[in-house]
Every structure is written in C-alpha cells, then in structure tokens.
Amino acid sequence: MTQPVSARLKIGLSACFSHADPARSLFTNKTLQYVEQSIAHWLMSAGAMVVMVPCPTGETARGDTKLSHYAEWLDGVVMHGGADVWPGSYGEVPLKDAWIGDRIRDLYDLALVEAFEQAGKPIFGVCRGLQLINVAFGGTLYQDIEEQHGHPQTLKHRDPVTYDQNFHEIEIVQGTRLSKLYPEVRTARVNSIHHQGIKGLAPGFEVEAWSLPDRVPEAIRRRPEKGRSYISATQWHPEFHKYGSTETVDDTPILHDFLWACATAKVAPRTTPRSGPGKIRDRAARVLQQALLRRRS
Numbered sequence: 001m002t003q004p005v006s007a008r009l010k011i012g013l014s015a016c017f018s019h020a021d022p023a024r025s026l027f028t029n030k031t032l033q034y035v036e037q038s039i040a041h042w043l044m045s046a047g048a049m050v051v052m053v054p055c056p057t058g059e060t061a062r063g064d065t066k067l068s069h070y071a072e073w074l075d076g077v078v079m080h081g082g083a084d085v086w087p088g089s090y091g092e093v094p095l096k097d098a099w100i101g102d103r104i105r106d107l108y109d110l111a112l113v114e115a116f117e118q119a120g121k122p123i124f125g126v127c128r129g130l131q132l133i134n135v136a137f138g139g140t141l142y143q144d145i146e147e148q149h150g151h152p153q154t155l156k157h158r159d160p161v162t163y164d165q166n167f168h169e170i171e172i173v174q175g176t177r178l179s180k181l182y183p184e185v186r187t188a189r190v191n192s193i194h195h196q197g198i199k200g201l202a203p204g205f206e207v208e209a210w211s212l213p214d215r216v217p218e219a220i221r222r223r224p225e226k227g228r229s230y231i232s233a234t235q236w237h238p239e240f241h242k243y244g245s246t247e248t249v250d251d252t253p254i255l256h257d258f259l260w261a262c263a264t265a266k267v268a269p270r271t272t273p274r275s276g277p278g279k280i281r282d283r284a285a286r287v288l289q290q291a292l293l294r295r296r297s
Helices: 037-044 067-073 103-118 128-136 177-181 252-267 281-286 288-296
Strands: 010-014 016-018 032-034 049-053 076-079 123-126 140-142 167-172 187-191 197-200 205-212 217-222 231-234
Touching (some): 010 103, 049 067, 067 103, 076 103, 076 128, 076 252, 103 123, 103 128, 123 128, 128 140, 128 217, 128 231, 167 217, 177 205, 177 252, 197 217, 205 231
Parallel strands (some): 010 049, 010 076, 076 123, 123 231
Antiparallel strands (some): 016 032, 167 187, 167 205, 205 217, 217 231
C-alpha cells in the first residue's frame, strides 16, 4: 500500500559542488550544487522523500535560511560521496597537489553534520561521507592508501578505468550492529571507489567492517550512548548495488536500518546534545560563511 505523503520520511542529501569556472561553456563561472541520481533513487526506493540541502552561504546568498533550519525540518541526512577531504581538515598538509581535496565543501559538510548532530537527527555517510564524518569527530585519514597504508597486500581501492566495477571483499565485525543486520554473513563483496581512507578512527566510533586482506575500515558507527544520535557510514556505495544482484552485498538492510533510526528519532523526545569530546571539529558552522566569501578576493 502506498504511503501518504504526510507519513513519508523527509531525508536530506548533502550537495556535491562544481565550483565556478570561467572556462566552462555551460553555466559559465557559476557555482553548481547537485546530487548524483542513484543515491537519491536508493533512498526513494524505501518511500522516502529526498531533499538536497544546498549550501546557504556564498557570493549569491540571500535570505536567512540556515542549515539548522533544514536539520529541524528533515528527519535525517545522508552525506554524499565525491571529492577528497582536504588534509587541512584533519591537521595535515597535502602531500601532493592532486590530494588537496575541496576545502569549501569540507566546511559545508562539517557544518551540515554539526547541524543534524545538534538536532539529534540520524546521519548516514557514503564514501567521502564516511571520511568526512570521521574527520568531523576527531579522526584522521590516509591521504592515499596505496602510498601510506603500508600493508604488504594493500588493495587498489580506486581504479579510474573500472570505476564502480572495482570490487573487493570485506569482513563484518561480529557483535556489531552491522553483523546483526547480516546475521548469516561473515564476508561480503563490495564496490570500491576511493583512494583515501580512515587512518585514525574518531573517538566514540567503532569499526563494523574491514577490507580484506589489507584491513582498511569499510564501515563505522557511533557507539550508542544516552543522548547521542545515530551516525553510521560505509566506505563503499550501497546505492550502486544492482537490485536483485548477488554479486555484491545487498544494501537493503543498511537502508532500512538508517530509515528506522530516522522514524524512531521523529517520534522520540529530543535529548540535550552532549558537550565536550565528540563536538564537530573547528565548529565549522561559525567559519563557513567567511571562508566562502573569501573566494571573492
């Protein structure tokens, strides 16, 4: 039976950025914010209403809409994949120009995570989203897994030729929430489209899956404690799983777990956010507007 609109969950989706480029023939010198189709369709497959959360600041900004308004209105948010995380976001200098990432998007994403965390709304991260969440709560990243990880059997986690057809095995950590979603599964096959990855895990989080054989974190979750909202993430793209395929792990339990958390938070009494360890790195919401406006000069 089709759900009425009033009963459907409203899920935010973070924006991808294509920054102003005077050499671009279409939308010349305009900043584009967009979503990738398959992740929106993945969320919609379970009946959710999907809303892109645009960055409210920048050279063309008008009005008083804030990310906190979206966090109050929506039931949860998904942090999109995309560009590298700027190493400066976790206190490092880029080792190569190619790994400089997107500092402006980092500030937006950090502010978005902060807004939803402060509102007590569930957050799910995909690929870059996992990395950004880890950084937001005090973790660090490998700028490049192949060059920095140092495992004798380090995998090629990103292949620009095969792209979403690059796969590897993962091991699900027993006793975790993820293992309960897949009770009969110890190892599974997932896509792999990244070259950065978690080096130091953020305090308060646990690893729920590792890549095999090189043991790079592939799924993380914030430990459930009183007053802490749901936050989980996967390094792979669950939205790229082909419906009905047995070649890669079925994404349906992951999606339903996140949406169940959103539905639960919607009816649960709001608790006061915790302070101290775990607050968003650098309080990104306070510097986002200044950082974006500096691009004028």
